[in-house]
Amino acid sequence: MQPVACQLLAAARARGHIGPVFGAGAPRDGVGLARQRHTVTISQVAEAAGVARSSVSRAFTRPHLLRPDTVERIKAAAARLGYVPNHSARALSTGLYGNLAMIVPDVANPFFPPMIRAAQDAADDLDFCVLLGNSNEDPANEDRLVGKFVAQTEGLILASSRLPRKRILDHAQRRPIVLINRDVEGIPRVLIDSASGVAQAVAHLAERGHRTIAYVSGPASSWSDKSRRAAAEKAAARLGVTLITLPARIPSFEAGRDVTDVLIGTEASAAIAFDDLTAHGIMEGMMAHDRAIPGDFAIVGCDDVLANLTRPPLTSISSRSQEAGQLAVSLLCELLRSRSVKDARIVLDTQLVVRQTS
Amino acid sequence: MQPVACQLLAAARARGHIGPVFGAGAPRDGVGLARQRHTVTISQVAEAAGVARSSVSRAFTRPHLLRPDTVERIKAAAARLGYVPNHSARALSTGLYGNLAMIVPDVANPFFPPMIRAAQDAADDLDFCVLLGNSNEDPANEDRLVGKFVAQTEGLILASSRLPRKRILDHAQRRPIVLINRDVEGIPRVLIDSASGVAQAVAHLAERGHRTIAYVSGPASSWSDKSRRAAAEKAAARLGVTLITLPARIPSFEAGRDVTDVLIGTEASAAIAFDDLTAHGIMEGMMAHDRAIPGDFAIVGCDDVLANLTRPPLTSISSRSQEAGQLAVSLLCELLRSRSVKDARIVLDTQLVVRQTS
DNA sequence: CTGTTAGCGCCTTCAC
DNA sequence: GTGAAGGCGCTAACAG
Numbered sequence: 001m002q003p004v005a006c007q008l009l010a011a012a013r014a015r016g017h018i019g020p021v022f023g024a025g026a027p028r029d030g031v032g033l034a035r036q037r038h039t040v041t042i043s044q045v046a047e048a049a050g051v052a053r054s055s056v057s058r059a060f061t062r063p064h065l066l067r068p069d070t071v072e073r074i075k076a077a078a079a080r081l082g083y084v085p086n087h088s089a090r091a092l093s094t095g096l097y098g099n100l101a102m103i104v105p106d107v108a109n110p111f112f113p114p115m116i117r118a119a120q121d122a123a124d125d126l127d128f129c130v131l132l133g134n135s136n137e138d139p140a141n142e143d144r145l146v147g148k149f150v151a152q153t154e155g156l157i158l159a160s161s162r163l164p165r166k167r168i169l170d171h172a173q174r175r176p177i178v179l180i181n182r183d184v185e186g187i188p189r190v191l192i193d194s195a196s197g198v199a200q201a202v203a204h205l206a207e208r209g210h211r212t213i214a215y216v217s218g219p220a221s222s223w224s225d226k227s228r229r230a231a232a233e234k235a236a237a238r239l240g241v242t243l244i245t246l247p248a249r250i251p252s253f254e255a256g257r258d259v260t261d262v263l264i265g266t267e268a269s270a271a272i273a274f275d276d277l278t279a280h281g282i283m284e285g286m287m288a289h290d291r292a293i294p295g296d297f298a299i300v301g302c303d304d305v306l307a308n309l310t311r312p313p314l315t316s317i318s319s320r321s322q323e324a325g326q327l328a329v330s331l332l333c334e335l336l337r338s339r340s341v342k343d344a345r346i347v348l349d350t351q352l353v354v355r356q357t358s
Numbered sequence: 359m360q361p362v363a364c365q366l367l368a369a370a371r372a373r374g375h376i377g378p379v380f381g382a383g384a385p386r387d388g389v390g391l392a393r394q395r396h397t398v399t400i401s402q403v404a405e406a407a408g409v410a411r412s413s414v415s416r417a418f419t420r421p422h423l424l425r426p427d428t429v430e431r432i433k434a435a436a437a438r439l440g441y442v443p444n445h446s447a448r449a450l451s452t453g454l455y456g457n458l459a460m461i462v463p464d465v466a467n468p469f470f471p472p473m474i475r476a477a478q479d480a481a482d483d484l485d486f487c488v489l490l491g492n493s494n495e496d497p498a499n500e501d502r503l504v505g506k507f508v509a510q511t512e513g514l515i516l517a518s519s520r521l522p523r524k525r526i527l528d529h530a531q532r533r534p535i536v537l538i539n540r541d542v543e544g545i546p547r548v549l550i551d552s553a554s555g556v557a558q559a560v561a562h563l564a565e566r567g568h569r570t571i572a573y574v575s576g577p578a579s580s581w582s583d584k585s586r587r588a589a590a591e592k593a594a595a596r597l598g599v600t601l602i603t604l605p606a607r608i609p610s611f612e613a614g615r616d617v618t619d620v621l622i623g624t625e626a627s628a629a630i631a632f633d634d635l636t637a638h639g640i641m642e643g644m645m646a647h648d649r650a651i652p653g654d655f656a657i658v659g660c661d662d663v664l665a666n667l668t669r670p671p672l673t674s675i676s677s678r679s680q681e682a683g684q685l686a687v688s689l690l691c692e693l694l695r696s697r698s699v700k701d702a703r704i705v706l707d708t709q710l711v712v713r714q715t716s
Numbered sequence: 717c718t719g720t721t722a723g724c725g726c727c728t729t730c731a732c
Numbered sequence: 733g734t735g736a737a738g739g740c741g742c743t744a745a746c747a748g
Contacts, residue, residue, distance in 0.1 A: 039532075041725055052735045057727055067733060082532075087509035088455065089725030091446035092740050099489075099510075107475040110468065117465040120492045129506055131457075132490040134478045148487055151445035152457075174397075174442075280667070309638070311669035399741055410719045415743055425717065447741035450724045 101149035118325035195231035197317030197350035218274030256281020459507035476683035553589035555675030555708035560593035576632030614639020670714035
């Protein structure tokens with residue numbers, strides 16, 4: 001860390017400035033946050049334009065109710081003064097926020113950014129702002145974030161939620177919620193059905209002669225993980241190959257690398273990993289143990305976020321995270337408009353992309 | 359796209375539901391968005407607890423002003439009723455939003471997610487919510503986003519802003535702004551100084567015998583690009599090697615691959631790319647032209663987001679995007695507290711990470 | 717310690 | 733078509 005920042009931070013700490021500022025229960029003044037410098041309000045515009053405040057309001061929200069030249073005059077005055085409608089005041093009086101929230105387990109996991117981006121863009125088209133939350137794979141954290149966001153959003157999108165079913169239902173009662181990769185009846189959801197791709201992967205591996213296949217699992221509370229695991233087991237049973245399951249918990253390169261030690265002690269000659277990161281970790285782990293890929297050991301990832309970046313290029317299961325993000329926003333808007341789409345369930349299927357690790 | 363979604367979207371379109379809902383000038387009713395179902399307010403809690411509304415407020419914001427048992431009683435009543443403070447009302451009366459905004463050119467560019475995450479986490483610690491914006495590398499879009507966010511945030515962080523200097527100064531006059539990878543005097547900024555790493559890269563390549571080196575540039579309005587390019591030129595001049603510059607504009611795999619055709623027509627035997635994505639594209643392009651790497655052509659990336667994912671592993675220039683994100687939030691908070699840190703300039707230096715493409 | 721009284725800035729029903 | 737008045741839910745003085 002560079003000097004300037006150190007100084008700043010140290011100074012701030014010394015003054016007790018580092019720590020919560022807002023939030024339920026936290027005092028919002030007294031820590032030095034100055035109230036925003038008085039901005040220009042509707043009244044000032046009204047005066048400048050020589051009209052009533054209500055007319056200014058109308059000029060911005062329903063201009064067709066005013067004579068065109070009045071609208072013109074008001075807008076001119078507003079522009080001259082640099083008037084910007086106060087979001088909070090508007091929200092308070094209409095009960096509408098114009099915000100959506102999206103919570104993901106890990107912004108930096110390459111699976112999510114394309115999805116976030118797609119959701120972002122879709123929300124932007126509809127003129128919503130999006131509040132982003134990073135739960136850090138922690139249900140308690142996720143719960144806390146929902147609490148923070150719920151007070152200023154029309155609705156939320158929970159991607160790969162780690163929350164217990166019950167909590168989701170609770171929250172959904174307060175605010176419209178759309179789920180991605182989580183299947184809770186009664187809550188609209190977009191599911192990337194990796195099961196289809198996993199089944200293909202097992203068949204593919206069996207065909208290549210693998211008799212024992214390992215599934216390296218992901219987060220225990222992940223719907224995707226359950227679904228992939230179940231699909232793997234089912235396909236293995238059908239094809240008469242043995243499937244063993246090993247845990248990696250937090251999906252990451254490190255987790256994959258670490259699980260390798262266990263993996264080489266088993267009968268497995270191939271592995272399907274919960275995601276590409278884990279798969280990549282396993283690849284490195286295997287190589288460190290002098291196992292050739294795919295010669296000695298075959299590996300299949302999931303989500304296809306690494307494309308042909310790895311060495312050798314990783315066989316993976318396609319994902320459709322952009323579509324999922326975009327659809328989640330559409331669904332949420334639909335939900336906001338008519339509370340009737342209560343139980344939509346959109347399934348996006350996937351398929352195996354064979355490269356050179358299998 | 360799956361049937362359900364198609365139906366939903368088609369139906370929405372038919373009803374004229376797709377299109378802007380909010381925003382300056384857009385009517386917020388009439389498009390079917392129902393006002394939130396009446397939530398429980400401070401008054402109801404007050405009545406339930408048998409106290410005045412102000413006491414309820416105090417119980418949540420400055421409990422030390424109340425007798426512990428009163429606080430207890432109020433909180434109990436609030437919990438029983440499921441009371442959640444209304445963010446807008448609070449913001450309206452305090453002038454404080456508890457929100458920060460962060461705008462990046464491309465959420466899905468792997469350079470940004472770690473930075474976003476770090477900023478996110480830092481903001482979360484300080485109990486701020488963060489609004490995320492994706493400018494799509496478009497200044498007009500970025501400008502629009504700033505406008506949208508300014509009305510509901512204490513301050514903004516612009517990462518790799520593509521805005522003209524003048525606009526940044528304008529906006530900074532309305533709301534505190536912190537820049538990442540953009541150097542505007544008078545605006546607090548965090549700069550990842552890739553110049554140091556680029557100089558090392560040129561020296562490294564010269565040492566390996568390269569006499570003509572190409573710099574494949576990034577977005578024209580990018581400070582990082584200017585700075586990298588200048589550093590490359592300076593180092594080349596000092597070492598007596600020739601530097602040519604080729605444009606790739608939008609940093610991406612495709613841009614890198616496409617520039618290869620031009621690249622092979624030059625004298626250059628090595629290239630330094632604006633970022634890792636572009637570098638990776640060049641790698642693929644070279645390989646498609648049967649050029650061996652690093653035998654026939656050496657490549658150095660920038661930002662080090664691909665680590666040892668590529669084949670062969672890409673030599674790159676380290677980045678410090680997490681630190682940058684975290685520091686930007688700290689700086690912004692400092693700025694909010696005392697308008698005095700007006701001209702902080704934090705510089706994070708970088709270095710060359712030699713792998714196998716050079 | 718706690719209740720009372722004004723707004724914060726905007727939208728929206730009413731009159732005119 | 734436009735103005736006047738009330739209220740959205742909360743916080744912030746000011747009293748007591």
